[in-house]
Amino acid sequence: MRQDKSDGRGRDTIETHQGLALSANCERGIGPERGENHGGSADSSFATIEEGGHLYCGSHDSSALSLLNIYVNTYEQAQKLRMETMNRMRCWLRDTVPKEEWSDKDFSDETLLAAETVPNDLRQFAAHLMQLEKDAAKYLRREMTKHPLWPWLSSIRGIGPILAGRLLHRIDGKVFPSPAHLWSYCGLDGPDWRQKPHNWDLTAICYNIAESFQRQPALSGGYRDIYDARKQYEATKPPCDKCREQGFEDSCRPGHINNKARRYTVKCFLKDLWVQMNEEEVSHDARQA
Helix, strand or coil, X not given: CXXXXXXXXXXXXXXXXXXXXXXXXXXXXXXXXXCCCCCCCCCHHHCCEEECCEEECCCCCHHHHHHHHHHHHHHHHHHHHHHHHHHHHHHHHHHHCCHHHHHHCCCCHHXXXXXXXXXXXXXXXXXXXXXXXXXXXXXXXXXXXXXXXXXXXXXXXXXCHHHHHHHHHHHXXXXXXXXXXHHHHCCCCCCCHXXXXXXXXHHHHHHHHHHHHHCCCCCCCHHHHHHHHHHHHHHCCCCCHXXXXXXXXXXXXXXXXXXXXXXXXXXXXXXXXXXXXXXXXXXXXXXXX
C-alpha cells in the first residue's frame, strides 16, 4: 500500500487491489459475491432500478460525466497493470538473488527500475506504465476540477481529486433517497453488510477515505476531529461479544475501536456528500426549468 505524496495535504492516492475497477460501468461488484452483476448492463445507466434497498437511475447530465468516467477507468487500469508488472519483476528479481542476500536487498519500485540484473526492455516497459498512470492521474485531476461538487470536496482535508474522482465515478447519476441508502450501496449497512447487495469497489474506496482522514494531523479539524471524538466514545462502551470472548472486559480491543471510529467517520462524510449531491441536483433542475 502506498500513499502518493504529490498532494501537499497528503490525501491522494492510497492503492489497494480491492479498489481497482475494470468494467466501464463499475456495476460488476454489486452483490454478495464479487463478479455478480445485479442490473449492471451498459444500458442500465438510463434506467431506474430499485434493488437491495437502494435506488439508482441515470444521470441528468451523463455526457458531462463521461470524460471523468474514462479518466478514472484509465487511471485505475493503468495503476493495476503497473502494480502487477512491478510485482512480477520483484518476484523475478528475488528468484535471481540468493536467499541469504534478501535481508540486505531493497525491492522497492525505484530499485527495480535501476537494477542492472533486470532486463533493460522490461525496465523500460515498467517505466512506460508508470508514465501512463501519471498522465491518467493528471487528466483525472484536471477533469475533476470541472465537477460541480469539487468546490465542496476540495475544502475537505483528506479528499484529493483522485480519491474524489474514483468515488464520484461510482455514484454520479444514481439516486439515493436517504443517506442510509448511500451507506448500504457502499457496504456500510450494519454487521451483516457482506450478505447484502452493495458495490465492493465503493467499500474499498470508503476504506481508503477513512484511512486518509485518520492520517491527517491531530486537531486539524474536519473529519479527523470527528474520528478522534468517536474513537474516545467507543473506548467508553462495553466490549462486544467477540471482544469479550477474547478477554477484553472494559471495552473492545483497540483495533476494533479504531475500525468502528473510522466507519462512523466515513459515514458522516457520506451523509454530508449526500446533502451536497441533492442540493446540486435541485440547483440543476432549477437551471433547466
